[in-house]
Amino acid sequence: MEVTLKIFRYNPEVDQKFHYETYTLEAEETDRVLDVLERIKGQKDGTLSFRRSCAHGVCGSDALRINGRNMLACKTLVRDVGEKITVEPILGLKVIKDLIVDMEPFFDNYKKILPYFINESPLPADGKERLQSAEARARFDETTKCILCACCTTSCPSFWASDDYLGPAALVTAHRFIFDDRDEAAAERMQIISETSGLARCHTAYNCTLACPREIPITQAIGELKMVSVTGKLD
Amino acid sequence: MENLHQFDVIVIGAGGAGLMAGLYASRTAKTAVISKLYPSRSHTGAAQGGIAAALGNIEKDTPEWHCYDTVKGSDYLGDQDAIEFMTNEAPQIVYELEHMGLPFDRTPEGKIAQRPFGGHTNNESGRPVRRACHAADRTGHMILQTLYQQCIKNKVNFFDEFQVVDFLMVDGKAAGVVAVELATGQLHTFHAKAVIFATGGHGRIWEITSNAYALTGDGIALALRRGIPAQDMEFFQFHPTGIYKLGILITEGVRGEGGVLINGKGERFMPKYAKTVKDLASRDVVSRSMYLEIRDGRGINGQNYVYLDVRAETVNKYAAIDGRTNPDGTPYTVTGEEILKKLPDIIDFCRTYLGVDPITQPMPVQPTAHYAMGGIPTNVYGEVLLDENKTVVPGLFAAGECACVSVHGANRLGCNSLLDIVVFGKHAGQRAAEYANGADFAALPTAPEQPARAALEVFYKGDGAEKVFDLANEMKHEMFANMGVFRIEEGMKHALAKIRELKERIKHIKVSDSGKIFNMELINAWELNNLLELAEVTTVSALARQESRGGHAREDFPKRDDANWLKHTLAYKKDGKVELKYKTVAITKYQPKERVY
Ligand SMILES: Cc1cc2nc3c(=O)[nH]c(=O)nc-3n(C[C@H](O)[C@H](O)[C@H](O)COP(=O)(O)OP(=O)(O)OC[C@H]3O[C@@H](n4cnc5c(N)ncnc54)[C@H](O)[C@@H]3O)c2cc1C
Ligand code: FES
Numbered sequence A: 001m002e003v004t005l006k007i008f009r010y011n012p013e014v015d016q017k018f019h020y021e022t023y024t025l026e027a028e029e030t031d032r033v034l035d036v037l038e039r040i041k042g043q044k045d046g047t048l049s050f051r052r053s054c055a056h057g058v059c060g061s062d063a064l065r066i067n068g069r070n071m072l073a074c075k076t077l078v079r080d081v082g083e084k085i086t087v088e089p090i091l092g093l094k095v096i097k098d099l100i101v102d103m104e105p106f107f108d109n110y111k112k113i114l115p116y117f118i119n120e121s122p123l124p125a126d127g128k129e130r131l132q133s134a135e136a137r138a139r140f141d142e143t144t145k146c147i148l149c150a151c152c153t154t155s156c157p158s159f160w161a162s163d164d165y166l167g168p169a170a171l172v173t174a175h176r177f178i179f180d181d182r183d184e185a186a187a188e189r190m191q192i193i194s195e196t197s198g199l200a201r202c203h204t205a206y207n208c209t210l211a212c213p214r215e216i217p218i219t220q221a222i223g224e225l226k227m228v229s230v231t232g233k234l235d
Numbered sequence B: 001m002e003n004l005h006q007f008d009v010i011v012i013g014a015g016g017a018g019l020m021a022g023l024y025a026s027r028t029a030k031t032a033v034i035s036k037l038y039p040s041r042s043h044t045g046a047a048q049g050g051i052a053a054a055l056g057n058i059e060k061d062t063p064e065w066h067c068y069d070t071v072k073g074s075d076y077l078g079d080q081d082a083i084e085f086m087t088n089e090a091p092q093i094v095y096e097l098e099h100m101g102l103p104f105d106r107t108p109e110g111k112i113a114q115r116p117f118g119g120h121t122n123n124e125s126g127r128p129v130r131r132a133c134h135a136a137d138r139t140g141h142m143i144l145q146t147l148y149q150q151c152i153k154n155k156v157n158f159f160d161e162f163q164v165v166d167f168l169m170v171d172g173k174a175a176g177v178v179a180v181e182l183a184t185g186q187l188h189t190f191h192a193k194a195v196i197f198a199t200g201g202h203g204r205i206w207e208i209t210s211n212a213y214a215l216t217g218d219g220i221a222l223a224l225r226r227g228i229p230a231q232d233m234e235f236f237q238f239h240p241t242g243i244y245k246l247g248i249l250i251t252e253g254v255r256g257e258g259g260v261l262i263n264g265k266g267e268r269f270m271p272k273y274a275k276t277v278k279d280l281a282s283r284d285v286v287s288r289s290m291y292l293e294i295r296d297g298r299g300i301n302g303q304n305y306v307y308l309d310v311r312a313e314t315v316n317k318y319a320a321i322d323g324r325t326n327p328d329g330t331p332y333t334v335t336g337e338e339i340l341k342k343l344p345d346i347i348d349f350c351r352t353y354l355g356v357d358p359i360t361q362p363m364p365v366q367p368t369a370h371y372a373m374g375g376i377p378t379n380v381y382g383e384v385l386l387d388e389n390k391t392v393v394p395g396l397f398a399a400g401e402c403a404c405v406s407v408h409g410a411n412r413l414g415c416n417s418l419l420d421i422v423v424f425g426k427h428a429g430q431r432a433a434e435y436a437n438g439a440d441f442a443a444l445p446t447a448p449e450q451p452a453r454a455a456l457e458v459f460y461k462g463d464g465a466e467k468v469f470d471l472a473n474e475m476k477h478e479m480f481a482n483m484g485v486f487r488i489e490e491g492m493k494h495a496l497a498k499i500r501e502l503k504e505r506i507k508h509i510k511v512s513d514s515g516k517i518f519n520m521e522l523i524n525a526w527e528l529n530n531l532l533e534l535a536e537v538t539t540v541s542a543l544a545r546q547e548s549r550g551g552h553a554r555e556d557f558p559k560r561d562d563a564n565w566l567k568h569t570l571a572y573k574k575d576g577k578v579e580l581k582y583k584t585v586a587i588t589k590y591q592p593k594e595r596v597y
Helices: A033-044 A104-112 A134-138 A157-161 A167-178 A186-194 A207-211 A218-231 B016-028 B063-073 B080-099 B139-153 B218-225 B283-295 B312-322 B336-342 B344-354 B416-437 B450-461 B468-482 B489-508 B520-544
Strands: A002-009 A019-026 A063-066 A069-072 A084-088 A095-097 B004-012 B031-035 B114-121 B128-133 B157-160 B162-170 B173-181 B187-197 B236-243 B260-262 B306-309 B363-372 B383-385 B392-398 B567-574 B577-584
Touching: A002 A033, A019 A033, A033 A084, A033 B468, A069 A207, A104 A167, A157 A167, A167 A186, A167 A218, A186 A218, A207 A218, B004 B016, B004 B173, B004 B416, B016 B031, B016 B139, B016 B187, B016 B416, B031 B162, B063 B080, B063 B114, B080 B416, B114 B283, B139 B416, B162 B187, B162 B218, B162 B450, B173 B450, B187 B218, B187 B416, B218 B392, B218 B520, B218 B567, B236 B283, B236 B344, B260 B312, B283 B306, B283 B363, B312 B336, B336 B344, B344 B363, B392 B416, B450 B520, B468 B489, B468 B520, B489 B520, B520 B567, B520 B577
Parallel strands: A002 A084, B004 B031, B004 B187, B031 B157, B173 B392, B187 B392
Antiparallel strands: A002 A019, A063 A069, A063 A084, B114 B128, B162 B173, B173 B187, B236 B363, B260 B306, B306 B363, B383 B392, B567 B577
8 A cells, every 4th residue: 555654854054944744655554664764864865863772663763743643653553553654753852863852851850760679688598589479479460561662651641731840751760660569669669759849740641651662550550649649558 | 084983882684683882881881882773673572582590499300401502502503612612601690680670570479480491301310391581572672672771871982873884993993984974875984993884783694584675685794805704604404484585584482382383284293393392492493304304305385484373272282291380380281361471462463464363373484594693703701703713803893693603513502592682782792892992003004094995885786687686586586595404505506606606797787866865776786796795605505514503404414423524614815715724613511313203
């Protein structure tokens, strides 16, 4: 079938302002949108720039706005979006060139919530693993799936309003550690995310959950964090 | 000089190997990790099935068994001293990952959960053993996240989205690297006492591949250009179960959980080829068996794929036939729900890309290019070795998939790569820091960035008659057709001629993007040049080796030939030509014998 892509273009070295470029080409309905972008770059216009690596939805490089919704180009098939496809950079982060945005503010927010395991207690005397029940492990399973693609955070109206909001992705990682019963810094993290730039900015728009390519129930995870902040108790 | 940085240790690459090296080196030396991708985008994150270690959490297992299985899996080309080193360190390093917070799945007692994997056996019974430590089917993702998080905690310096395009050597010693800052196009020189390559694999040489776009073999290509050899490049692993046409990996964990391969006649065919471990034979064996089934017309509908079936009724039927039991002796059975819980990503890939639901339908699969056994020769401390006498190159280290220790020999066992990257990443990091603390900076050459600039500028000078996209496709197609699961002299010669033709044609490329900022067109051209370099070295090494061993299977020399070929290949690039030398294999405990699964 023939598909037409309308792609956001901006090159700060020559353009004053962004514009859209339209490309028409043959595609299979089972092609990934990423495959089509690669062909445009490879055969029609080498200057088109975007990030990609794994090509199967696990590295988080190619979060884009496709027909107005945040998705991974490599996890979206032509048949999912039809033959007229508009491709734009994700919103709320500065465009550097074409479909590439500045990810630094996103990673800065991630780093604020102490995104690492903290446990200063002595290790088991036999040097082996700390024990954790299968149920305790299941408690935070969903939020370990995050690939930091930013689909969620850049779909959130609160983040668009101000990028000092930590955003759903950072909160998902906070959840991953706060609900891990081996970790000892839940209180400290709760403090951080309970400040003005954290939980309170979430107005349950639900965009994040819809946007997540890993199907993490993000709104629910944030809800669980809000409960902790209200009750002061983990469960 | 503008953009000059100085560090004791520079690590190139931020996958599992690079992060582990960075973490350890930065404890005692001023260290930076440079990566063309954001660390969390590295392909370690794609690893699914698990990391091998004889923890014995579910049933009896020992590091000796793990060692023997790895030697056998390597088709006796692995260095046994190095393998023993790795399998002995395995349990402790897995515990260390757990201590760093890695969320492994758990047994009912709360220990790290383990599953069977191809080629890993109980050496007494010969049957599959539960040795693969896993976190659902995203073990690599968890390793990558955990190590990156620990690096943040320990304030490791990162240069993200910096692409290393030259490696500096002065008087035979490592002196640093030159990198393009992708966001600005500027060149940066990193002056260092020690350089660690951790740039990952090069599976993008082949058409059907499980490898990311970024896996273009930059590290090995850069080393080759400075006179460092590439070892055992003819050994490249084709994983049996890639999604048909797409190459996306379906982990061996599917067969570990009881999934079986089925041909076009509806038969489970693996028992014909590996009567004891059947579908869990080592990867080279399974890929060849699939190829033979397909060649003899027993693909699905006569096409070039077979089915991988993990539907509960299929698993239960064959588990009963095989007499498979749970650790408590009861018969092994599964439900669709349990499969979904253990393999959520695999199910998701099939639903997304194929519209196939593995809970109710079989998955179409074909062998996919997967893993480089070959790479930059090193010892167990990550020190790069220049020649057959194992002369150490001062200040130069390598670890992970771009390195060849060699613990995988002619064929890697599943779950041994994640192990390799953390064990040898750690040792390379430690040893590089020790080295740097006792060494001075080598003087930099004048205008150190000049060769890098020249290497990039050539891509503006062509007449524009060729395109990167087309040349890359021709290379991948040729390599998959003639340098794939089975090889024959004629085909390999054809491939070599094609690669040499492409190496000429790439001179006609003219990059159309004249900008500095994220000029990915220029970078892709440079990467294609690396892939062609490695494709050539791979093919020349393969043509010379007149035997079949592990991942190198020749129709014209179908037998392993220990009398003549029990040796490692070292390939050098000299004056544009590939030169081969050979190095002995370390054999300590296990004398080579025929491999039967
Ligand atoms: C789909 C899949 C599933 C797998 N499953 C398993 C499994 O279950 N168990 C197992 O043991 N193994 C598995 N493997 C193999 C294993 O995952 C890899 O071999 C291993 O992760 C490689 O790690 P690495 O650190 O060497 O490289 P990578 O993780 O690939 O990292 C390479 C790094 O180098 C950087 N880099 C490359 N070139 C440059 C340059 N020029 N300049 C700067 N930076 C550069 C990249 O940015 C990246 O950070 C799997 C592999 C694949 C593809
Ligand atoms: S390219 Fe990795 S997520 Fe799409």
